[in-house]
Amino acid sequence: MDDGGPLARLRRLRDGMARRGAAGDQIAAVLIERFGVNPRVAFRHAAGLTQSQVADRYNRNWPATVPKTRKDVSYWECWQGPGAGTSASARAPSYGDLIRLAQVYACSVDDLLLGPRRGADSAPIEVSYQVITDILSSLGVVDYAETLDGGGAASITLRAAVGEGSITVRLSRRQFTELLATGGLAALLPDDALAAVTADAGVTDDMSTWRRTLSAHQAGHHLLTPQAHIAALTDVLADVSAVREEASSELRPKMRRIQAEYAEHISWLCREAGDLTSCWRWADRAAGWALESGDTAMGTYMMLRRATVALDHGDHVRATELARAARRTKHAIPAALDAAAQLYQARAEAMTGKIAEARLDGADELLAQGRHRDDGPAYLRYYTPEFGELQRATCYVTAGMPSRAVTILQARITSLPNTHHRDRAVHLVRLATAHAVDRAPDAAAIAGLGALIEARRAGSVPTVTDLERVDGILTRGWPRQPKVREFHDALISAQAAVQPSHPAT
Known part of the structure; x- marks a missing residue:
């Protein structure tokens, strides 16, 4: 839109309504109806602001390490709303961003997502x-x-x-x-999410409840320690096994698939608790049950899990072999798994000093396609555009381009909710590594100290282990730096305090 076209007409209409005393929601409703703009655009114009002015007010009211720009506001306005995907030019604002935009525009979060209300008889709004x-x-x-x-x-x-x-x-x-x-998981999630399986419920109803329970634990992974999740999930898994013994031959494979998904998540939780023996025992159990149930996606997923282990051990050849094998399976694999395989291949290539930008971009597109799909296996929901950003940043650090990784990681950390301790710990470890490789010891030590705090809150043992590499770089290069010594001492204390637990297997 140019100044002589629809944008000019929109502004004249807005100014005229404002002079007549129309309220912001009334102006926004008319702009949406007349010009077909989405609610975030409508309420910005109703407030009489440009995108740059919105960014300025946001930064003035809520200063951050990485300030918002006009481009951020543009991303949020290009996003088509709840249920829509993201693209290179359209990104969903976080809930925190929406709250702050609503304050700038003097409206409600609901208004920015769904438009101004038309009256008291409006249909109820479904919230995901x-x-x-x-x-x-x-x-x-x-x-x-x-x-x-x-x-x-x-x-x-x-x-x-x-x-x-x-x-x-x-x-x-x-x-x-x-x-x-x-940890309060039962108090913080909907009542039916953790409902007990009743003895007189049909097996089909039981399966629905078991899936809701697993989804609740996966969505609320940051609310409890790994040990608490494992204890609850193994109890449910015992119920699944008992019911399966009496189930029909038609239902038994479906129940075996549920068991495989539980075993996979328990495997991940065991790794977070520092119990690698149980981690791989549960992983093998998940792979076997998945094969038995015909779940080829799970089999591919577990292959990629082993690719991550190879990457962690610096074996880029093995990681490449596993990622390629995952993409060559004779069965079609979900887009999220294809994206993960490409990302792991890119990380393996980064170990040779090469950044596979085309592969990273291709993975981003695949992850954006599946962002809002809820019909696939729950474990695939971890493969999000944010996951892709983390892998891209890791590639940059590995290939010796740490400053590019710092930019990605700082932006991501500022958008994470304060309650997501495990995610914050993972990103802070990557940020500390990037700063260390970029020869910024104080910044690396500060990020490392933050990662230790978040790891303690989350009960994440791998975070402490991952920080050992950061400590090695810092103590070799800047052993007398005060912040480096502070981080080193804190890491030694954390290592002494970590007692890897061994949950029931």
């Missing part, structure tokens, strides 16, 4: 399960208050903004302490 879990998981860090009730007992009130309203949870001090001690 992932959005619900993200909001509820933030209850422990938003608007904390402690008061004395009428009986003199201390009570805790937690509030989290949701659209125009909020969720409020009021607990006694004892309940709050117990909630923190147990």
Whole structure:
């Protein structure tokens, strides 16, 4: 749109309505109807702001290490809303970004996603399960208050903004302490997500419940320690095994597939807990059950899991062989697995000093296609565009281009919710490595200290192990640097405190 066309007409209409005293939501509704713009564009114009002015206000009100730019606002406005995918020019804003945009535009988050409400009789809005879990998981860090009730007992009130309203949870001090001690997954997820399997329920209903339970643990992986998740999941898996013994021959393969998905997630959790023996025992169990059930996708996924181990050990030849084998399977594989295979091939090539940009870009496109699909195996939902960004950054560090990785990682870390301790730990480790390779010892040490804090909160043992490489680079190059010594001492303490647990197998 040029100044003499629709944009000029839009602005004249907006200015005229504002002079007549029209409210922002009224102006936005008319702009959407007349010009077909999406809600985020409409509310920006209703506020009389350009994209650059929005970025300036955002940065002034919420300063960050990586400031927002006009381009960020453009990405959010090109995004087509809930359920839409992303592209090179369209990216979904985080929930935190939406909250802040709503404050800048003096509207609600719901308005920015779905447009202004048309009245009290509007149809109810469906909110995705992932959005619900993200909001509820933030209850422990938003608007904390402690008061004395009428009986003199201390009570805790937690509030989290949701659209125009909020969720409020009021607990006694004892309940709050117990909630923190147990991780609170059952309290923070919908009631039916962790519903117990009843003896008189049909097997089909049971399978639906088992899948919801696994999805709840996967979506809420940051809410509990690995050990707590493992204990709960192995109990459910025992129920699955018992019911399968009495199931029909038609249902038994389907139940075996569910068992394989549980075993895969338990394998990952065992790795997070530092128990590699149980990790691979569960991985082998998952692969065997997947083969038995005819789940070729799971078999390919486990092959790629072994490719990551080869990458961790610096064996780029073996990693390449496994990634290529995954893509050569005679069965069609999901786009997410094809993307992962290409990313691991790119990481293997980075070990030889080459950046496979075409392969990385191809993987990004595949990951963007499957971003909002919920009909595939739950374990594939970890393969997101953000996963692709992390692999790209790792390639840059490995190939000796750390400054490019720093830019990616800093932007990603600032967008992660504070409650996602495990994800923050992983990204901070990569950032520390990038700074160390880029010969910025203080920055590397600070990122490493942050990773140790997040690892302790998440109970993630691999993070501590991954930081040993960073420590080696720093202590060899800058042994007398104060921040380097501080990080080194903190890492030694963390290593001493880590006692890899060995969950039930």
